[in-house]
Amino acid sequence: MHASPLPPRDSPRPVNKLFAARALRDFGDSFVAILLPAYLLALGFTPLEVGVLATASLLGSACMTIAAGLLAARYGYRRLLLAAAGLMVATGIAFASSRNYAVLLVIAFAGTINPSAGNVSVFVPLEHAALAREAGDADRTRMFAHYSLAGTLAAAVGSLAAGLPEMLAPLGLDRLTAIQGMFVFYGLLGLAGRILYTRIPQHPLAPGAHPSATLGPSRKIVFKLAALFSLDAFAGGFVVQSLLVLWLFQRFHLSLAEAGMFFFWAGLLAALSYPVAARLSRRIGLVNTMVFTHIPSSVALMLAALAPSLEMALICLLVRAALSQMDVPARSSYVMAVVTEAERPAAASFTSVPRSLASALSPSLAGALFAASAFAWPLLICGTLKITYDLLLLAQFRHVRPPEED
Numbered sequence: 001m002h003a004s005p006l007p008p009r010d011s012p013r014p015v016n017k018l019f020a021a022r023a024l025r026d027f028g029d030s031f032v033a034i035l036l037p038a039y040l041l042a043l044g045f046t047p048l049e050v051g052v053l054a055t056a057s058l059l060g061s062a063c064m065t066i067a068a069g070l071l072a073a074r075y076g077y078r079r080l081l082l083a084a085a086g087l088m089v090a091t092g093i094a095f096a097s098s099r100n101y102a103v104l105l106v107i108a109f110a111g112t113i114n115p116s117a118g119n120v121s122v123f124v125p126l127e128h129a130a131l132a133r134e135a136g137d138a139d140r141t142r143m144f145a146h147y148s149l150a151g152t153l154a155a156a157v158g159s160l161a162a163g164l165p166e167m168l169a170p171l172g173l174d175r176l177t178a179i180q181g182m183f184v185f186y187g188l189l190g191l192a193g194r195i196l197y198t199r200i201p202q203h204p205l206a207p208g209a210h211p212s213a214t215l216g217p218s219r220k221i222v223f224k225l226a227a228l229f230s231l232d233a234f235a236g237g238f239v240v241q242s243l244l245v246l247w248l249f250q251r252f253h254l255s256l257a258e259a260g261m262f263f264f265w266a267g268l269l270a271a272l273s274y275p276v277a278a279r280l281s282r283r284i285g286l287v288n289t290m291v292f293t294h295i296p297s298s299v300a301l302m303l304a305a306l307a308p309s310l311e312m313a314l315i316c317l318l319v320r321a322a323l324s325q326m327d328v329p330a331r332s333s334y335v336m337a338v339v340t341e342a343e344r345p346a347a348a349s350f351t352s353v354p355r356s357l358a359s360a361l362s363p364s365l366a367g368a369l370f371a372a373s374a375f376a377w378p379l380l381i382c383g384t385l386k387i388t389y390d391l392l393l394l395a396q397f398r399h400v401r402p403p404e405e406d
Contacts (some may be wrong), residue, residue, distance in 0.1 A: 004367065006244060008123040009252075011310065014130070014199075014201055015131065015134050015135075015143065017122075017196045017197070017199050017200055018131060018196075018200065019146065019147055019150040019171075020125055020132055020150070020196050021081075021123075021127070021193045021196040021197060022123075022127060022147055022150055022151040022154075022190050023150045023153070024153035024154065024193045024196070024304040025088070025123060025151070025189065025190075025193055025205070026151035026152065026154045026155040026158065026300055027154040027155060027157060027158035027161070027189065028088075028092075028158065028185070028186040028189040028190070029114045029121070029155065030154070030155035030156070030157075030159050030161075030241075030263065030267065031118065031158045031159065031161040031164075031181070031182060031186075031260075032114065032159030032183070032186050032189045032196075033114065033115055033163035033219040033240070033241040033245070034159060034180050034241065034242070034243050034245050034256065034259055034260055034263060035077060035162050035165070035256070036050075036053075036054075036113070036125055036242045037050050037242050037246045037249065037278040038106075038165075038179065038211045038243050038249075038256055039176075039179045039180075040053065041077045041249075042169070042175065042179070043099055043101075043135060043176075045101060045373060047246055047250070047367050047383065048161065048364070048367045048368050048371045049367075049368045050242065050243070050246060050367055051160045051363045051365070051366055051367015051370070051371075052105070052364050052367065053101075053104060053105055053108050053241065053369065054108075054115040054240055054242055054243065054364075055097070055117075055195070055360050055361065055363045055364040055366075056105050056108045056109040056360075056365035057108040057109065057111075057113050057114065057355075057360075058115070058116070058237065058240075058356055058359050058360030058363065059112055059356070059357070060108065060111065061107060061112075061114070061122055061360075062111035062241045062353050062356030062357045062360060063238075064084070064122040065121075065124075065125060065349050065352050066349065067347020067355055068080050068084075068122055068125060068221055068345075068349055069125060069345060069346045069348070069350055069352075070336065070346075070349070070376070071114065072125075072126060072129065072346070073344030075248075076202050077126040077127075077129050077130050077345060078130075078197060078200045078201070078202045079202070080126055081123065081126050081127070081200070082131075082165070082197050082198065082242035083195040084112065084122050084123055084126070084193055085190050085191070085193045085194035085197055085250045086190070086194060087111060087190075088111075088112040088186070088187065088189070088193065088194075089114055089187045089188070089190040089191050089194070090111065090187070090189025091107060091111030091112045091113055091186075091190070092183050092185070092186035092187025092188070092189075092190060093183075093184060093185055093187045094105050094107045094111065095108075095113060095329075096180040097180075097184035097309045098227070099199045100214075101402055104357035105347055107349055112190070115241065115242035115243070115363065116236070116237075116240040116241055116242075117238045121352075124352060125345065125348030125349045125351075125352045126345070126347070127337060128332055128344070128348040128365065129145070129345040129348050130200065130244065130337075131143055131147055131336075131346050132336040132341075132344050133341070134400065136333045137337065137402070137403045137404045138256070138332045138376040138404055139223050139277050140280075140336060140337060140404075141281050141286065141329060141330065141333040141404075142278045143333075144278075144328075144332045144333045144336075145275055145277060145278035145329040146274075146327070146331075147269075147329070147332075148328050148332075149271050149274040149275065152262065152267055152270045152271035152274065152325065153267070153268070153271045155267045156263070156264045156265075156266075156267025156268045156270075156271060157264065157267075158267075159259075159260045159261075159262075159263035159264040159266075159267055159350075160260050160261065160264045161181075161355060162256055162257075162259065162260035162263075162388045163184070163255075163256050163257035163260040163261070164178065164182065165178035165256060166255065166256050166257050167257070173293070176344070178290070181391060185227070189262050194330060202343030204337040204362060213390070214397045216340070216343060217340065217343075218340060218343050218347060219339060219399065221339075222335075222339060222343075222346075222347050222350055222351060223350075224397075224400070225335060225351050225397075226350055226351045226353075226354045226355075226397065228389060228393050229299070229331075229351050229354060229355045229396070230357070230358035230383075231355040231358070231385060231389045232386060232389040233354070233355035233356070233358040233359040233379070233405065234358035234361060234385065235361065235362070235363050235383075235384075235386045236359055236360060236362075236386070237358065237359035237361060237362030237363050237366070238362045238363070238365070238366045238378035238379070238381050238382040239301065239366070239369065239378055239379055239382045240359070240363055240366075241263070242363075243363055243366050243370065243378065244317075245259050246367075246370060247370060247374075247378075247379075248262075248313075249378055250370065250374050251313075251376070252313070252373050254310075254402070257332075260319075262314060265321075266318055266321035267321070268319065268321065269321045269322040270321050270325040271316060271323075273293075273322055273323065273325055273326045274325070274326070274329055275327055277289055277293065277324065277326035277327070277328075277330055278329060280293070280326070281329075281330050281333075283399070285336075285399075285405055286330045286331075286333060286402060286405070287330075287334065287393065287394065287397050287398055288351075288394075288398070289326065289327065289330040290326075290327035290330045290331055290334070290390070290393060291327075291390045291391075291393055291394045293323050293324075293326035293327060294314060294323070294324065294327050294386065294389075294390045295386075295387055295390050296319075296323050296327075297320045297322075297323035297324035298320075298324075298383040298384075298386040298387045298390075299385075299387075300316045300317070300320040300323070301320045301324075301379050301382060301386075302319070302321040302379065302380050302383035302384070303316045304316035304317045304376070304379060305375075305376035305379035306376075306380075307384075309345045310404045330365055333402070334402060335347055335348060335351050336348070336403030337403060337404070338400065338402060360377075360379070365378075366378035370394045
């Protein structure tokens with residue numbers, strides 16, 4: 001059912017290219033997620049319009065991820081990654097060039113702008129399939145932990161870069177122009193990622209796999225996982241990073257530099273949690289790792305919504321950051337473990353697409369709630385739904401074990 005890993009001498013090179021490409025992309029996604037609401041508010045748009053644009057972006061990601069899952073078996077993940085990187089270049093340049101809301105909506109839908117700072121992207125299922133091809137069962141979760149670590153560390157540094165427009169103000173560069181320059185920089189990061197993807201080998205199809213194959217024997221389990229992941233993503237859409245930044249702007253009047261510094265530390269804590277998650281999964285299993293780190297993070301998020309001061313809110317959000325991403329490498333590894341190699345691109349896509357669609361629904365609702373009140377209703381809704389997801393996941397999959405746990 002599972003392919004043998006490549007010989008050790010062959011695997012580091014493509015894996016390192018994927019790690020580097022993920023780091024570059026998450027660096028860009030991180031500062032864009034912070035700058036996006038600031039840019040739209042500076043152009044005169046409302047919090048509701050910020051939420052609608054975030055929804056358009058996530059819907060577009062869902063459509064592209066569907067296409068990637070259907071086409072990866074035929075064309076290979078390398079070719080699709082190259083195309084996605086080219087789209088990232090075009091997105092950055094186009095976003096910096098327009099101030100018209102309708103045009104920005106189209107760019108957000110058709111491009112790669114990511115209000116959730118890396119969690120939802122057409123790149124992710126393609127890179128997951130590529131990574132799983134390079135790792136055996138014993139190393140798979142550790143590989144995904146390193147992959148997530150590279151991206152999250154880069155995202156933490158990217159959060160600091162969001163403060164550059166304010167830092168450049170004394171030099172005479174106005175804030176709006178500086179933010180537009182950061183979108184151009186985002187496009188250039190896509191170009192660098194494309195160069196890295198050209199160095200990933202294009203592997204032939206697995207023996208016996210049909211070029212048009214999507215899901216076969218694992219269809220039922222993938223659909224059940226997709227349904228549960230959709231609930232989690234719908235919940236997460238209420239607090240995508242751009243909207244969390246918006247709440248901090250409105251509720252506590254944070255500056256861009258202060259928000260960037262906070263998300264740097266939040267990203268650093270999340271990054272440090274990935275190696276812990278890999279070790280924990282070896283002790284208690286992948287599903288238990290997903291559930292029993294996720295529930296406390298949701299409680300911390302709900303406490304942040306009720307915090308009476310900025311300091312207490314940030315402390316709760318930092319606790320959440322230290323726990324909320326520990327399920328990411330475990331989830332990615334679990335999906336790749338319970339399907340055949342030929343199904344991996346489609347499985348990664350079909351578990352990501354419903355997440356994208358579900359997460360696209362909630363930012364508009366959150367934007368409307370923030371427009372109506374400064375109280376953090378979206379944070380409370382998110383925490384409640386995520387705890388519900390965790391309990392359902394545990395009930396449905398605690399007995400479905402990956403090969404390394406048998």
